[in-house]
Amino acid sequence: MVNIEFDSSWKEPFLERIEKDGPWASWEMYQLALEAAQHLAVPDFDGLQAPKHLPHLTPLPHQLEVARQVVEQMNGKAILADEVGLGKTIEAGLILKEYMIRGLVKKVLILVPASLVSQWVAELNEKFFIPAVAQKKSYVWEQCDVVVSSIDTAKKSPHREIIYEQQYDMVIIDEAHKLKNNKTKNYEFVQNLKKKFCLLLTATPIQNRIEEIFHLVSLLKPGHLGNASYFAETYGKTRSLQTDEHLKALVNKVMIRNRRIDTGIEWSKRHVETVIIEFSKEERELYEAVQSLKADETFLKHQFSLITMLREVCSSREALYLTLKNMMGKYNGEMPPYMEELIEKINSVTVNSKAKKALELIQRINDKVIIFTEYRATQLYLQWFLQQNGISSVPFRGGFKRGKKDWMKDLFKNRVQVLIATEAGGEGINLQFCHHVINYDLPWNPMRLEQRIGRVHRLGQTNDVRIYNFAVKDTVEEHILKLLYDKIRLFERVVGELDDILAKLNMNNFDDYLQDIFFRSRNEREMKIKMENLTAMIDFADQIAKGEQYAAR
Amino acid sequence: MQQDEIQQFLKRYFRAHECDIVEDYDEYLTVQLSIELDKELMNRPFYWHYIERTGGVPAPMKLTLITKQTEKTRTLKGERLHFGSPRLHQIFQSAQRRGGYIRLYEQAHAEPQASIPLHPWLGLNVKISYQCDRKKEQLLSLGLHLISGGIVEQFHEKLQHLSLTPKIPDYCFTISPIIKPISGIGRLEKYIQQIIERDDHTWAEEAIARWREDMALLDHFYEEMDEKPECYYIEKEALEEQYKPKITVSVINGGLFYLQPRSS
Numbered sequence: 001m002v003n004i005e006f007d008s009s010w011k012e013p014f015l016e017r018i019e020k021d022g023p024w025a026s027w028e029m030y031q032l033a034l035e036a037a038q039h040l041a042v043p044d045f046d047g048l049q050a051p052k053h054l055p056h057l058t059p060l061p062h063q064l065e066v067a068r069q070v071v072e073q074m075n076g077k078a079i080l081a082d083e084v085g086l087g088k089t090i091e092a093g094l095i096l097k098e099y100m101i102r103g104l105v106k107k108v109l110i111l112v113p114a115s116l117v118s119q120w121v122a123e124l125n126e127k128f129f130i131p132a133v134a135q136k137k138s139y140v141w142e143q144c145d146v147v148v149s150s151i152d153t154a155k156k157s158p159h160r161e162i163i164y165e166q167q168y169d170m171v172i173i174d175e176a177h178k179l180k181n182n183k184t185k186n187y188e189f190v191q192n193l194k195k196k197f198c199l200l201l202t203a204t205p206i207q208n209r210i211e212e213i214f215h216l217v218s219l220l221k222p223g224h225l226g227n228a229s230y231f232a233e234t235y236g237k238t239r240s241l242q243t244d245e246h247l248k249a250l251v252n253k254v255m256i257r258n259r260r261i262d263t264g265i266e267w268s269k270r271h272v273e274t275v276i277i278e279f280s281k282e283e284r285e286l287y288e289a290v291q292s293l294k295a296d297e298t299f300l301k302h303q304f305s306l307i308t309m310l311r312e313v314c315s316s317r318e319a320l321y322l323t324l325k326n327m328m329g330k331y332n333g334e335m336p337p338y339m340e341e342l343i344e345k346i347n348s349v350t351v352n353s354k355a356k357k358a359l360e361l362i363q364r365i366n367d368k369v370i371i372f373t374e375y376r377a378t379q380l381y382l383q384w385f386l387q388q389n390g391i392s393s394v395p396f397r398g399g400f401k402r403g404k405k406d407w408m409k410d411l412f413k414n415r416v417q418v419l420i421a422t423e424a425g426g427e428g429i430n431l432q433f434c435h436h437v438i439n440y441d442l443p444w445n446p447m448r449l450e451q452r453i454g455r456v457h458r459l460g461q462t463n464d465v466r467i468y469n470f471a472v473k474d475t476v477e478e479h480i481l482k483l484l485y486d487k488i489r490l491f492e493r494v495v496g497e498l499d500d501i502l503a504k505l506n507m508n509n510f511d512d513y514l515q516d517i518f519f520r521s522r523n524e525r526e527m528k529i530k531m532e533n534l535t536a537m538i539d540f541a542d543q544i545a546k547g548e549q550y551a552a553r
Numbered sequence: 554m555q556q557d558e559i560q561q562f563l564k565r566y567f568r569a570h571e572c573d574i575v576e577d578y579d580e581y582l583t584v585q586l587s588i589e590l591d592k593e594l595m596n597r598p599f600y601w602h603y604i605e606r607t608g609g610v611p612a613p614m615k616l617t618l619i620t621k622q623t624e625k626t627r628t629l630k631g632e633r634l635h636f637g638s639p640r641l642h643q644i645f646q647s648a649q650r651r652g653g654y655i656r657l658y659e660q661a662h663a664e665p666q667a668s669i670p671l672h673p674w675l676g677l678n679v680k681i682s683y684q685c686d687r688k689k690e691q692l693l694s695l696g697l698h699l700i701s702g703g704i705v706e707q708f709h710e711k712l713q714h715l716s717l718t719p720k721i722p723d724y725c726f727t728i729s730p731i732i733k734p735i736s737g738i739g740r741l742e743k744y745i746q747q748i749i750e751r752d753d754h755t756w757a758e759e760a761i762a763r764w765r766e767d768m769a770l771l772d773h774f775y776e777e778m779d780e781k782p783e784c785y786y787i788e789k790e791a792l793e794e795q796y797k798p799k800i801t802v803s804v805i806n807g808g809l810f811y812l813q814p815r816s817s
Contacts, residue, residue, distance in 0.1 A: 001750065001754075002754060002757045002798045002799060002800050003799055003800070004746055004749055004800045004801075004802065005799060005800065005801045005802070006742050006801075006802050006803075007801060007802065007803035007804070009803075010653065010803070010804035010806075010807070011735070011738055011804075013653070013654065014654055014734070014738075014807070014808070015734065015735060017654050017656075018734060018809070022656075023654075024654055024655050024656045024719065024808065025651060025652045025653065025654060025655050025806075026569060026719065027655070027657060027717055027719070028565060028568075028569040029569045029570075029648070029651050029652040030652045030655045030806055030808070031652070031713075032562070032565060032566055032569060032648040032652055033648050033649045033650075033651070033652025033653060033805065033806045034652070034678050034694075034709060034805055034806060035562065035648075036562075036644075036645040036646075036648045036649050037649060037678070037680060037692065037805040038692060039554050039636070039645065040642075040645060041680065041690040041691075041692055042688060042689060042690045043689065043690065043691075044689055045683075045687045045688070045689045045756060052554075052636060052637065053636060053637025054637055055635045055636065055637065056635070071687070072687075075686045075763060075795065075796075076686055076795070102687075102688040103682070103684075103688060104684070104686070104687075104688050129637060129638060129639050131639075169794075191784050192783065192784050192787060193787075194787050194788075194790065194791045194794075195788075195791055196791045196794045196795045197686075197795065218774065221767065221770065222770065222771050222774040222775070222788060223767075223769075223770030223771050223772070223773045223774035223775075224770055226773065226774075227773060227774045227775070227776065227777060229777065230773075
């Protein structure tokens with residue numbers, strides 16, 4: 001028999017009132033109290049209460065279904081793995097609200113990337129009326145019930161110790177794919193957290209290896225996929241979730257993944273435009289000077305930097321200069337002859353053809369624009385260059401503190417036309433209010449490109465999104481764009497599709513693979529053939545993916 | 554809870570606490586709060602501390618609560634209320650806090666020469682919570698006749714058909730309880746326990762099964778380790794908190810009711 005506990009807190013004051021002849025409530029007050037209790041009572045184990053409490057929020061059908069499934073079938077422990085932009089935060093908010101209404105959850109820890117802290121706090125307060133607080137002072141851990149923090153802060157002393165003393169009813173972790181490696185401090189920190197109810201949010205539950213899902217699931221529900229040795233033995237050779245039905249079924253018990261195509265939501269369109277830029281004579285000379293280093297014997301030990309340097313020339317002379325400066329630091333006074341020549345060539349470059357093009361485009365668009373670049377030097381240069389031409393902009397970097405990021409986002413939203421972001425800034429801000437993206441230079445990992453676009457092309461984006469890809473003619477850039485990205489139709493794909501394809505190829509490090517192609521090919525022809533092989537492989541994986549989809553129907 | 558119900562509830566709540574409803578429209582209310590409710594709802598302890606210390610003239614706030622969105626309320630300054638908004642929940646809490654204890658007499662029409670005896674009843678409205686990793690609540694209203702020990706269900710509903718008053722009516726007299734209120738509470742608790750025991754407890758058995766299943770997985774996960782790491786024990790504790798079924802009974806409100814004897 002289940003233990004019955006009688007709450008005795010009502011009794012004493014009652015007896016006291018009999019003794020003192022009051023005070024008593026009026027009949028109306030008494031009835032109101034009971035009615036309030038009736039309104040708040042949860043009549044059934046099943047079903048969702050949260051939507052009744054949130055009349056101004058209209059969750060999408062798939063979001064409601066996720067919340068229902070997590071509460072009714074997954075016992076409140078789940079990996080929410082919808083594709084980018086389907087509203088995982090809304091799903092998590094619904095689930096949290098449901099548990100709070102039912103009185104099952106009071107104390108909550110929410111760990112998110114630093115750049116997302118204030119966004120989570122705002123969404124929980126505004127959309128869900130959950131009084132979430134950003135962790136800024138250490139007393140917050142103890143005094144506030146719903147705390148949002150970055151994992152990097154939380155895992156450090158003295159926070160770590162204080163957190164371990166708290167009795168959390170629910171732990172929510174955003175961008176949980178960062179916990180795929182069980183050897184990291186973050187993993188260990190989360191593993192030692194008491195997780196009564198727990199949600200792990202990630203758009204990419206498996207990025208490279210099948211073990212990643214093992215570690216993620218083991219954090220949530222240790223033993224669900226067996227122990228480490230059992231897993232290695234049974235699934236060690238499995239290349240992807242799709243190929244092992246048994247494993248897939250097991251994982252699906254703790255993970256929900258909605259795909260864009262399944263949701264039936266109308267998304268705004270993507271328009272992609274390639275903008276080919278011609279180098280000026282000086283820029284071309286600089287590029288060629290760098291390229292000729294491939295044969296230079298004194299450069300041998302820097303061979304690996306060559307591709308990076310070529311990409312830098314395509315971005316800005318400033319970017320290249322910074323790299324050269326770092327290299328020079330390593331020579332003790334004795335500079336190899338090519339160095340001087342390069343510096344000279346840098347000095348003779350007077351215009352940045354790409355920046356000129358960007359300026360033209362921004363003026364023509366006459367609306368908010370985000371520029372992504374891989375290099376900080378380029379970011380600084382662009383900001384200066386646009387300023388010279390009467391266009392104000394704000395920078396955005398991963399390294400910015402939380403407050404600064406919010407401030408920059410606000411400035412961009414309300415005051416300035418352009419936001420210039422470096423790669424690390426691509427993750428974790430939502431900029432639906434903007435729908436023009438300039439890829440000033442292209443990252444070599446298609447997933448990173450996807451994340452960039454995902455900043456603006458997400459639920460809530462009402463306009464068609466326009467993407468401008470810059471590439472300099474007859475350079476590595478043009479090759480990568482034409483030979484790879486265009487061939488695999490990267491920009492036309494829906495969010496998440498590529499994710500699956502790369503998982504199928506089990507391609508650990510796309511960047512390195514490309515680097516290798518560019519670097520080891522002896523001539524253009526060989527490079528082209530290698531690139532064609534690569535695109536053929538991606539195509540092939542794509543076909544398999546499509547075939548599986550048909551078979552599943 | 555519909556928006557109309559919310560408005561009705563608000564009006565009754567404020568009137569019951571003697572606050573003037575200054576503006577009363579279909580789509581919104583403006584209420585002049587009493588000092589008491591200002592202190593309870595507006596969360597400005599420093600102001601009240603200051604007024605009390607300096608002997609200043611207290612100025613309790615006005616509160617505008619909008620329950621319907623119309624052209625008229627679009628630009629109106631006020632709080633928009635719906636089921637789920639923190640303000641409404643605060644008022645629910647306040648209502649529960651302020652309506653916890655009662656003593657009433659039935660309004661009987663007695664003549665001087667034939668006075669009417671009123672029998673004591675203990676009335677309790679309780680909430681039973683069934684909790685594991687999920688939760689269900691059930692409300693129960695019971696009345697205990699403090700003379701005979703007889704117990705009546707749906708007691709509150711029955712009370713609503715009577716005319717009740719806080720003062721003993723003329724020519725009525727109360728009969729002293731044979732069962733003391735404190736032991737009356739004990740009897741009702743026992744009665745509730747019996748109701749619960751007769752219930753279907755499949756939910757608890759299922760929760761225990763889920764608990765065992767997860768526990769077995771956990772043991773398997775760490776089976777190769779002779780000495781279990783700390784996180785094993787943390788996880789074990791978490792599973793218990795998550796799944797262990799428990800039932801709690803709490804009193805919403807209750808009190809003494811002096812009623813005319815009835816044949817039923």
